[in-house]
Amino acid sequence: MTTPLMTTPLTVQAGPDAEQTGAVGAVVASLPVSFAPAGSQPDVVALAGTAGWTADAADAVRGGIRGVVVVDPVAEDPAALAAAAAEAGTAVVLDQAWAGNPVLAESQSAVRNAIADALADAVLLDSVAWGVPGTDPEVLLTRHLAAVLACGVELAGLRIIQRNANGYTVIGSLPGGAPAALQGITTSSVPATATVSVLTSSGRADITLPDASAGWPAEVRSVTSAGAASFPTIYESAHRHSWRRLRAAVDSGASAADLEQFATLTALVGQLHDSPH
Amino acid sequence: MSSQEHAAPAPLGVGILGAGPVTQAIHLPSLARLRDILEVRHIMDVDPAVAESVAARVGARFSTSMDELLADPEVEIVAICSPHQFHAVQVIAACRAGKKAVLCEKPFAMNGEEAAAIAAVSAETGVPIVVGAMHTFDPGWLAAESVWGSLPDQVHTVRSSIVLPPNPRFEDFATEIVGRTPPPAPAAAGTAADHTAAVKAMLTGGVMGLAIHDLPLVRRFAPDFRDVEVLYAQTVLPFGYVISLRAGAVTIELRAAMNGTWEPSWTFEAIGDDASLAIDFTPSYVHAGSATARIRTAASTTVLGPFGHNGYEGEWRKLAELARGTGTAPDPETLIHDLEFALAIAEAAAACVDAGAAAYEEARA
Numbered sequence: 001m002t003t004p005l006m007t008t009p010l011t012v013q014a015g016p017d018a019e020q021t022g023a024v025g026a027v028v029a030s031l032p033v034s035f036a037p038a039g040s041q042p043d044v045v046a047l048a049g050t051a052g053w054t055a056d057a058a059d060a061v062r063g064g065i066r067g068v069v070v071v072d073p074v075a076e077d078p079a080a081l082a083a084a085a086a087e088a089g090t091a092v093v094l095d096q097a098w099a100g101n102p103v104l105a106e107s108q109s110a111v112r113n114a115i116a117d118a119l120a121d122a123v124l125l126d127s128v129a130w131g132v133p134g135t136d137p138e139v140l141l142t143r144h145l146a147a148v149l150a151c152g153v154e155l156a157g158l159r160i161i162q163r164n165a166n167g168y169t170v171i172g173s174l175p176g177g178a179p180a181a182l183q184g185i186t187t188s189s190v191p192a193t194a195t196v197s198v199l200t201s202s203g204r205a206d207i208t209l210p211d212a213s214a215g216w217p218a219e220v221r222s223v224t225s226a227g228a229a230s231f232p233t234i235y236e237s238a239h240r241h242s243w244r245r246l247r248a249a250v251d252s253g254a255s256a257a258d259l260e261q262f263a264t265l266t267a268l269v270g271q272l273h274d275s276p277h
Numbered sequence: 278m279s280s281q282e283h284a285a286p287a288p289l290g291v292g293i294l295g296a297g298p299v300t301q302a303i304h305l306p307s308l309a310r311l312r313d314i315l316e317v318r319h320i321m322d323v324d325p326a327v328a329e330s331v332a333a334r335v336g337a338r339f340s341t342s343m344d345e346l347l348a349d350p351e352v353e354i355v356a357i358c359s360p361h362q363f364h365a366v367q368v369i370a371a372c373r374a375g376k377k378a379v380l381c382e383k384p385f386a387m388n389g390e391e392a393a394a395i396a397a398v399s400a401e402t403g404v405p406i407v408v409g410a411m412h413t414f415d416p417g418w419l420a421a422e423s424v425w426g427s428l429p430d431q432v433h434t435v436r437s438s439i440v441l442p443p444n445p446r447f448e449d450f451a452t453e454i455v456g457r458t459p460p461p462a463p464a465a466a467g468t469a470a471d472h473t474a475a476v477k478a479m480l481t482g483g484v485m486g487l488a489i490h491d492l493p494l495v496r497r498f499a500p501d502f503r504d505v506e507v508l509y510a511q512t513v514l515p516f517g518y519v520i521s522l523r524a525g526a527v528t529i530e531l532r533a534a535m536n537g538t539w540e541p542s543w544t545f546e547a548i549g550d551d552a553s554l555a556i557d558f559t560p561s562y563v564h565a566g567s568a569t570a571r572i573r574t575a576a577s578t579t580v581l582g583p584f585g586h587n588g589y590e591g592e593w594r595k596l597a598e599l600a601r602g603t604g605t606a607p608d609p610e611t612l613i614h615d616l617e618f619a620l621a622i623a624e625a626a627a628a629c630v631d632a633g634a635a636a637y638e639e640a641r642a
Contacts, residue, residue, distance in 0.1 A: 124513045126438065126532050133550045161509045161521045162528060166433040166550075169521045169530065171509050179511045179519045183530055185434050189553040189573040199440060201515070202537040223540050 010066065010250060011038035017048035022071035022095055023213060027239045034247040044246060049073030049094070054081040057092060067091040067250045069242055073262065075142045075269040082259040091249035093242050094258040098129075098147035098194040098209035100238035103218035103231070111231050114222040115151050118198040118205035125153065125180040129194045133186045137168050140184045141272070146265050147194045147209055148182065155180055158272055170272065191216075200224075212238040288316035289377070289600050292352030294343055294367055295359035296322035296331040297458075298444065299382065302451040302562045304356060305335060307589045314597045315354070321346040327456035343367055347374035354600050356380040361485070365391035372404040377600035380592060382409040383489050384616055392616045396609035405599040405606030407592055410493045410615065412545075412558060414591030417568030417582035418494065421554055424579065425572055431549030432498040432527065437491045439533040440542040447541075447562035476512050477627040483518040484623040488531050491545050492622070493615045494556075498547045501525025502618045507625035520626055524618075531622075551575065559587055 012035050014024035024046045028035045035044075044067035047056050057068050058081045068085075073094050085092045094100070103111055119125075129144035148155065158172035167184040174180050192211040197204060203223035210216035217233035249256045291308065293300050300320075308315050317335040322328035325341050332339035340346055347355065347370060355371040357364055357380065365386045371379045372395075385408045386392040399406050412418055441447075448454050484492075496502045502524050509521040517534035541560040547553065552574050559565040567584040598604030 123515075123536060124517065124519065124532070124534050126519075128436075162523065164528075166528065169508070169528070171511070171519070171521070179513060181519050181521070181530070181532065183436075185548055186550070187548050187553055188551045188575045189548070199513075199534045199536060199538075203540070204440070204538065223538060225537070225539070228540065 007033050009034060009036035010043040010247065011036050011041070012044055012046065013038040013042035014046035015048060017050065018046040018069075018071045021048060022046055022069070022239050023237075024069075024071075024239075027237070027243050030240055031243055031247070035243065044068065044091075044250070046071060046095075051076070054078050057081050058084045061085050061088050061090045061092070064088075065090060067093070067246045069093050069095050069246055071095045071239075072097060072139075072143070074139055075266045077266055078259040078262050082263070085259065086255060089253065091246055091256060092259055093246040093249060093256050094262055095212075095239055095242035096146050096150075097143055097192070097212040097238055099143075099150035100212070100242050101150075101209050101218045102234045102236050102238070102241040103207075103209075103220055104150045105241070108231075111220050112152060114220065114229070114231070115198065115205050115207065117224075118200050118203070118222065119153060119174065120176075121200040121202075122174050122176060122178045122198050123201055124178055124199040125174055125196070126199065127180070127182045127194070127196045129182070129184045130190045130192055131167075131184065131186050132188050132192060133166075135186055137163055137165070137184060138269075140186070141168055141170065141182075142265065142269055144182055144184055144194060145268055146262075148180075148196055149261065149265060149268075151196050151207055153180070153196070153198075155268065158268060160272055215240070285313065286601070288312065288314055289597055290318040290351045290353045291315050291356060292319035292321070292346045292349060292354070293317065293356045293358055294321050294346060294363075295357065296320050296324075296327050297358065297456070298448045298454050300356075300358045301331055301454055302448040303589050304358065304593075305331070306451050306564055307593055308335075310586070310590060311593055311597070315593060318351040319346045319349045322456075324456055330455045343370060347371060347376070353377045354380065354596050356382075358382050361387060365395055368395050368406060369398045372398045372402045372406070375402070376404060378596045379404060379406045380409060380596055381406060384408075384485055384619060385612060386616055388620065389613070389617055392613045396613055399609050406609065406612065407596055407599070407607060408612050408615070409589075409592060410490065411561070411588030411592060412490055412568070413493050413588065414595060415558065415568045415588035416584035416586065416591060417556060417558070417570045418588070419591075420581035420584070421556065421570035421572060422497075424581070425552075425554060428547065428549060428552050428554060428572070429498050429500075431552065432547045433550070434528045434530070434546075434548040435495050435498050436530045436544070436546040436548075437488065437495060437532070438542065438544045438546075439487055439490075440538065440540075441533075441535050441560060442538050442541065443535060444562065446539070447560055451562045451564060473630060477630045479512045479516060480510050480518055480520070480626040480630065481623045483512075483516070483533060484520070484531075484619060484626060487533050487535075488518070488520070488622070489619045492619045493611075494545055495524075495529055496615060496618050499524035499527045499529065499618075501527070502614060503621070505618070505621040505625055507622060507629050510626035510629040518626075520622070522622060522625070559583075561589075564589075 161169040320332035328339040520531040543558040
């Protein structure tokens with residue numbers, strides 16, 4: 001990949017919360033041709049995805065910003081933001097720790113095909129999200145569901161089986177009727193990873209999505225009756241990948257599908273709130 | 278010193294009740310590596326051709342009756358590898374026959390009353406009983422147990438996940454099986470009641486036949502094991518389960534799938550706030566050494582194993598110790614509690630299916 005020499009960097013501004021959770025300074029420094037720290041008038045901003053982020057982002061859009069990165073967004077209806085962004089032609093990218101990993105990008109067709117093949121023959125989906133103690137279970141679950149959806153999984157009939165300060169268990173089913181079990185676990189002994197395992201009639205696919213605080217690569221492995229395959233590693237964090245996507249969206253003028261996909265996620269989380277516990 | 282003083286003791290005589298694939302593929306190969314301390318002397322099976330064939334491969338006598346094997350004075354240790362429903366009667370008979378030690382495949386009884394009767398006979402006769410929960414004898418597990426310190430006090434979540442191909446794949450790597458029974462044909466689609474019964478049967482079979490391997494391990498981290506609440510139970514095709522439960526304050530997640538894969542995966546995890554244990558077990562039958570255990574904190578990972586033998590061989594080493602009067606026998610109360618825990622989960626999982634079926638019928642009405 002070669003970056004054109006004449007690229008003009010977009011200037012970036014990040015609030016303290018976004019800087020801390022999104023490592024914005026370090027990521028921008030790793031894309032020195034595409035971005036530069038802003039003086040007073042930024043081209044793009046990074047916002048923390050804490051409660052109220054959709055309103056904050058919509059304000060930034062109306063303020064004439066060219067692009068917004070939202071770091072680790074909690075479940076919120078993004079409809080109004082999506083409408084504002086479309087009207088203004090502003091790119092909005094969601095920087096999600098696991099769902100934003102580059103291994104799950106549309107361009108990774110071999111990975112996506114392997115996962116899709118496994119899902120078409122699934123007998124069980126078993127997924128675990130790990131978070132540090134004190135993580136709000138709902139925040140962990142939102143990240144977790146986002147990761148599972150980003151793998152191309154369709155979930156139905158989700159319900160919370162148990163939830164406490166140490167995590168949760170959510171059960172649902174795949175389109176073919178196979179059970180899907182999502183478990184959240186808090187501990188400081190394991191990095192904040194998410195695993196998605198799809199067991200099939202004759203093998204499995206396993207996706208391990210790393211903590212985005214460093215460039216640890218995701219691991220994707222497929223087992224079929226013919227053998228096992230590991231897919232090429234990508235040593236790029238979800239944070240950095242999100243910023244590259246923002247630059248591409250600003251340059252092309254094409255809106256990213258992030259908010260549309262996030263609406264699906266928000267609807268699922270909303271359904272879970274309504275399910276019997 | 279005379280050479281007599283250096284002579285190793287004669288091997289202990291072993292008799293095995295039931296000569297099916299577990300005996301052929303697991304116990305006989307394990308015993309073949311322990312010929313200096315154990316010697317198979319008598320094989321019993323209700324199928325005389327199987328009994329004769331299996332006995333011949335180890336140069337042992339054969340019979341088709343338990344009484345004949347128990348009356349054999351050359352048999353000092355009895356292994357009970359018969360179908361589950363015969364375990365209790367045979368364990369009690371072996372104890373009363375004055376044998377030196379008894380190994381009983383899991384589950385060693387089918388209900389609490391049978392378990393209590395076995396414990397009473399063991400106490401009365403002084404014959405030690407080992408239940409074939411092989412992972413509790415796995416050197417990887419034992420090494421972890423020796424160093425995990427206060428980990429059990431902080432564990433809030435336990436996961437057991439078992440993914441295995443059908444048994445014959447691994448049996449055939451271990452030996453040449455005779456008398457294999459073909460798997461039962463899948464039941465034809467029937468009524469909703471038939472379906473519910475089939476689901477319950479698979480869950481009960483899954484817990485008592487598969488999950489039971491690791492439930493003694495789970496119980497080490499679930500002190501309130503009598504306070505079992507199954508929150509969800511579902512089958513996995515073609516055979517397996519997803520079971521979510523609580524035992525006291527500990528969350529327990531059980532997963533299993535026996536599919537057509539060639540790649541086994543057998544893991545056990547116990548997770549606390551700032552430390553966790555993860556164990557990768559080798560599959561049964563293949564004699565591929567011990568589990569590998571990892572104890573993790575934020576700052577370190579301690580790796581234990583793998584070691585050269587698995588828990589099945591560990592069981593036999595333990596039996597030899599016990600038969601020679603060395604070593605400490607498993608506490609019968611522990612064995613009973615392990616069984617009670619498994620039975621409680623199996624019953625509650627089946628009840629979960631009944632509750633789901635009732636809700637479905639109610640919704641239809």
